[in-house]
Amino acid sequence: MSIERIVLAVAGTFILVSVLLAVYHSIHWLWFTGFVGLNLLQSAFTGFCPLATILKKLGKQPGPAF
Numbered sequence: 703m704s705i706e707r708i709v710l711a712v713a714g715t716f717i718l719v720s721v722l723l724a725v726y727h728s729i730h731w732l733w734f735t736g737f738v739g740l741n742l743l744q745s746a747f748t749g750f751c752p753l754a755t756i757l758k759k760l761g762k763q764p765g766p767a768f
């Protein structure tokens with residue numbers, strides 16, 4: 703699995719879990735959803751993704767985007 707697929711899977715999981723937590727636990731979990739969304743947006747413009755950097759150091763194979 704490439705770095706891009708892992709990043710997308712982790713981001714999607716974080717968003718879904720935080721939305722579920724916002725619905726069933728506390729509305730304040732939407733701040734985390736917003737943080738993940740902003741991180742995805744800045745990554746699209748800058749090409750920098752903290753998780754991608756960590757995965758590179760762990761030896762995962764990068765794809766064309768990272």
